[in-house]
Structures are given as structure tokens and as C-alpha cells.
Amino acid sequence: MAFLLDLLIRVGVDIALVMIMGAWGGLGGGLILIGLFSVEWLYPIVFELSRWGATPGKRALGLRVVMDTGLPVTPAASFTRNMLRVADFLPLAYGIGIVSMLLNRECKRLGDMAAGTLVVHAETVVLHDAPPPAASLAPARALSPREQAAILSWAGRAKRLTPARFEELALLATPALPPAQTGESRRDPVERLLGVAQWLMGRRA
Secondary structure (H helix, E strand, O other), X not given: OXXXXXXXXXXXXXXXXXXXXXXXXXXXXXXXXXXXHHHHHHHHHHHHOOOOOOOHHHHHOOEEEEEOXXXXXXXXXXXXXXXXXXXXXXXXXXXXHHHHHHHOOOOOOHHHHHHOEEEEEOOOOOOOOOOOOOOOOOOOOOOOHHHHHHHHHHHHOOOOOOHHHXXXXXXXXXXXXXXXXXXXXXXXXXXXXHHHHHHHOOOOO
């Protein structure tokens, strides 16, 4: 499906090029050939090297191209995997590429094997929920990045922990809590730590 979407986009661009440049005579014919070549070969490379790491068709299907290590694809790897589309296309309709994917447990075509790349699902992973609402409260002291991450992680797990466990973990952070101020004597450690979490998220009204 991603390939078909990209194919439709490329065909649309090609048709637009022919319609616009066709009236320019010999110069237009030369520009059309250059444009068709660029669309066919540079289209995937340019988009794979963008911050999305995927062509519009792949993005629509939640896919992206990465290195075998999971790192963003490099220019050399993107160039290699796309230049070898010619070999994957043989003898007809990506015959070799399909056979290669069926025989490879990582579903790689020849271009991906040569370039050391993978096409993976790029779903957004949400590790924690939004913290429960609470009045913002500054911590008693400067918190290290690790402490800040721990407090925000704790606040984001409010719906996944039992109230007893949630409170037990909050008590471990008591040294980071400021002393109760006037009018806050009834705020228990859980509510106060939630306030610190809100403060760490920048809600400091």
C-alpha cells in the first residue's frame, strides 16, 4: 500500500511536469527527462533522509526506514537501498525483491540487505498517562535530571498503581518536598508530590 501511494504521487508529479514543460519545445523535452529521472530516483532518497525517515506513502502507513541498529538511515545507506531497486525489480514487478523478502526472516529485499537497513513500524509509544491535576508546588531543593524523571514517571503511573502503592512511592520522595505552608497543612505527600510534578512540567502559576 505504501508503494502504491508513492507511485500515485510520482505519477501525478510526472504528469504535471509533462503538462507544464511540454509547451517549451526542445528545452521542455530535456527538462521533462531530467524531471522524470529526479522524481524516480531522488524522491525516495530525499524523503528517507528527512526527519520523518520515510516517503509520504510510508508515513501514511506508519512506516519508516532505519539502519539495522535502529539509528536514522544514513545518506550512503539510503542511496544504496534505492539504487538496488533495479535489481529487486527483475525479472518483472519486483520479482527478485519479493522472493528475497519471503526467504529473509527480517523481510528484507536486496537493497535493504546491501544497505543494512530495515523498514519498521513507527508507532508512537506512550509510556505514561497525564498526571492527575494538582496545585503546582516547587520542590524543596534542586532536583537532578534523574530525580525529575522519577517524579514525572511516578505521576504518570497514577492510573496503573493501587492507591496504597502510589502513596508508598510518594513517601520515598518526602525529602524533596517543601514543608507544608499555611493553608496547605492538609495536603498529604501524594498531593504535594503531584504538585511538584506539575511544577516540573512548567505549570508554575
